[in-house]
Amino acid sequence: MSNTSSEIRYQVRDLIEYATALFAAAGCDGDKPAAIAAGLVEADLLGHTTHGLQLAPTYLGELESGGMIPRGEPEVVADRGATVTWDGRRLPGVWLTAKAVDLAVERAPTYGVATIVIRRSHHIGCLAAFLQRATDRGLMITIASSDPAVASVAPFGGRKAVFTPDPFAVGIPTDADPILIDISASITTNGMAGRLRREGKTFPGAWALDAAGAPTDDPNALFSDPPGSLLPLGGAEYGHKGFGLALMVEALTQGLSGFGRAEAPTQWGASVFVQVIDPTAFGGRDAFQHETGWLANACRDSPPVPGVDAVRVPGQRGLAHKKRALAEGVVLYPGIADALAPHATRLRVTPPRPIGA
Amino acid sequence: MSNTSSEIRYQVRDLIEYATALFAAAGCDGDKPAAIAAGLVEADLLGHTTHGLQLAPTYLGELESGGMIPRGEPEVVADRGATVTWDGRRLPGVWLTAKAVDLAVERAPTYGVATIVIRRSHHIGCLAAFLQRATDRGLMITIASSDPAVASVAPFGGRKAVFTPDPFAVGIPTDADPILIDISASITTNGMAGRLRREGKTFPGAWALDAAGAPTDDPNALFSDPPGSLLPLGGAEYGHKGFGLALMVEALTQGLSGFGRAEAPTQWGASVFVQVIDPTAFGGRDAFQHETGWLANACRDSPPVPGVDAVRVPGQRGLAHKKRALAEGVVLYPGIADALAPHATRLRVTPPRPIGA
Numbered sequence: 001m002s003n004t005s006s007e008i009r010y011q012v013r014d015l016i017e018y019a020t021a022l023f024a025a026a027g028c029d030g031d032k033p034a035a036i037a038a039g040l041v042e043a044d045l046l047g048h049t050t051h052g053l054q055l056a057p058t059y060l061g062e063l064e065s066g067g068m069i070p071r072g073e074p075e076v077v078a079d080r081g082a083t084v085t086w087d088g089r090r091l092p093g094v095w096l097t098a099k100a101v102d103l104a105v106e107r108a109p110t111y112g113v114a115t116i117v118i119r120r121s122h123h124i125g126c127l128a129a130f131l132q133r134a135t136d137r138g139l140m141i142t143i144a145s146s147d148p149a150v151a152s153v154a155p156f157g158g159r160k161a162v163f164t165p166d167p168f169a170v171g172i173p174t175d176a177d178p179i180l181i182d183i184s185a186s187i188t189t190n191g192m193a194g195r196l197r198r199e200g201k202t203f204p205g206a207w208a209l210d211a212a213g214a215p216t217d218d219p220n221a222l223f224s225d226p227p228g229s230l231l232p233l234g235g236a237e238y239g240h241k242g243f244g245l246a247l248m249v250e251a252l253t254q255g256l257s258g259f260g261r262a263e264a265p266t267q268w269g270a271s272v273f274v275q276v277i278d279p280t281a282f283g284g285r286d287a288f289q290h291e292t293g294w295l296a297n298a299c300r301d302s303p304p305v306p307g308v309d310a311v312r313v314p315g316q317r318g319l320a321h322k323k324r325a326l327a328e329g330v331v332l333y334p335g336i337a338d339a340l341a342p343h344a345t346r347l348r349v350t351p352p353r354p355i356g357a
Numbered sequence: 358m359s360n361t362s363s364e365i366r367y368q369v370r371d372l373i374e375y376a377t378a379l380f381a382a383a384g385c386d387g388d389k390p391a392a393i394a395a396g397l398v399e400a401d402l403l404g405h406t407t408h409g410l411q412l413a414p415t416y417l418g419e420l421e422s423g424g425m426i427p428r429g430e431p432e433v434v435a436d437r438g439a440t441v442t443w444d445g446r447r448l449p450g451v452w453l454t455a456k457a458v459d460l461a462v463e464r465a466p467t468y469g470v471a472t473i474v475i476r477r478s479h480h481i482g483c484l485a486a487f488l489q490r491a492t493d494r495g496l497m498i499t500i501a502s503s504d505p506a507v508a509s510v511a512p513f514g515g516r517k518a519v520f521t522p523d524p525f526a527v528g529i530p531t532d533a534d535p536i537l538i539d540i541s542a543s544i545t546t547n548g549m550a551g552r553l554r555r556e557g558k559t560f561p562g563a564w565a566l567d568a569a570g571a572p573t574d575d576p577n578a579l580f581s582d583p584p585g586s587l588l589p590l591g592g593a594e595y596g597h598k599g600f601g602l603a604l605m606v607e608a609l610t611q612g613l614s615g616f617g618r619a620e621a622p623t624q625w626g627a628s629v630f631v632q633v634i635d636p637t638a639f640g641g642r643d644a645f646q647h648e649t650g651w652l653a654n655a656c657r658d659s660p661p662v663p664g665v666d667a668v669r670v671p672g673q674r675g676l677a678h679k680k681r682a683l684a685e686g687v688v689l690y691p692g693i694a695d696a697l698a699p700h701a702t703r704l705r706v707t708p709p710r711p712i713g714a
Binding site: 112161170214240301303312 | 434476512515516518527539540541569590593611613617618636639647648649658661662670
């Protein structure tokens, strides 16, 4: 993203302060407003613009309607030390997930591997935004999430959706910058389909099926009646691979937490899996970072295919984006500031002034 | 596979006995011959014909040359209860992996999650062949493997290979048959490329790059000088997803075990990750199997796309193949019996007679 004079930029701390004030005014208690604000803005810093502050108006709407619960703690369903299960009680998912990651980070050095699952969380935002809480401490982390109330991705060979995109993110520390992976079991996401539809654009390939089961690049296929579906990773050609990933994510999230599609929930939410691994318990932290650092460099050193400048390791672009945003300010994706404005008015919170305004 | 009169079938127990006798005569001690034989034949039963007895002649060649060590135990590098690290000392990987899975199965009920990594294993065969050792006991399992001595898969955007296909398998118990997932971070595998090349066939799509970085369906591109590479899952279109999976698998296997590409090994082998999860430690076994069983049924109930009879859940075809093979005998993929014959002669082991011969 180039810094042209027509772009409206905000200081990062101003955006976090703004979002914190909005969620506090909306009734969230304790450290929830700050945690939600930090998680959403972190997504924007990393360039995940569909899962940053773009979600804030919807979250504020959920708080207003009672779909998201603003106060209290998760219920502990089970705690064996290395493994913890929470009932999230539809509390804010960004806050719950940050809290789960921090608990797993705290426990991983004791047990080697710490695993935390959450049933009935509300939406958790951008998975990549939580990774550095672990990688900054030399720990490897995996986060997976699914929403048992929503189905938009078809199983391979089928045309009726069963899964959500079922994202999972992996943070891998190295001897330099961490590797930050954020992918999903489907080729694309609901959020991207909605954005392309609003903007009158198509997918770059046949990433969806229409209701009859024919591959299509038209995001409108997802919104027909009956609706089409998103294709699993691998598409019509080798989508059994994405199908396998979706089953894995749904088993880790809904299966382990014991709350999922079998309960036919209707409210927007998430089942969540967090696992933090301490390499010290295995072959050692230095050995781990030596291997992963070597690997990241080998990837960067692979000569690029025609049309590509250089191989980028996952997270490399996001971390560069974040560094620049912290120094020069954040450009919000078009429409976000306008969507927040009515909530700011309703909640009597003053929006931040852009840099130079 | 239909049972026609021209097919040569073997009793499963005869094949296991044959392979056991071969590995015993080749010098493997203790339970190694039986474990290797059972693991390889299990792959054939599940229909993974590139990773069953087809590997036996190569393993026997490695034992003859000293590349695979026939006797002794792995060295325990670390053992914290929930986490274990072994140096496999280039012992037979099929035996090592079965042993690691059984240890993780034994420990998972105590710790909730048990994780075992192995450095310097020899090749571990078919990952799917180990899954039912866990799922039969109501446990979820993940196995991942990479070979730091081999590079055939390019990072997304690059044209020089860095990774192996980096397979990972996931076994998910349900309230009926288990879900058995066996996929890789690349679209296809080295084994499949070699087989298609020998048979003069092409990939079903542009699943590889030639040495110049152009997508191709020609498996010969992998064998040119300089060689081309296999594309990560997602190919030229969205291969950043397969790239992410490859980094995840290499971090779990080489990173955690502390032995990988940074050491520039030259001998055929594997770094291995095994994790077994006991749902009892989380939301409960019944809740888990209720969710996963519901999910498997929802997938089977998704109406099929044109040209497909019905959606099949991963493992469904393999388990049906195994059931039939146990009842009616196994048809070995062409060439396997002939490739084993010289080893049988050398080691003075009598090959089994086909059924009806």
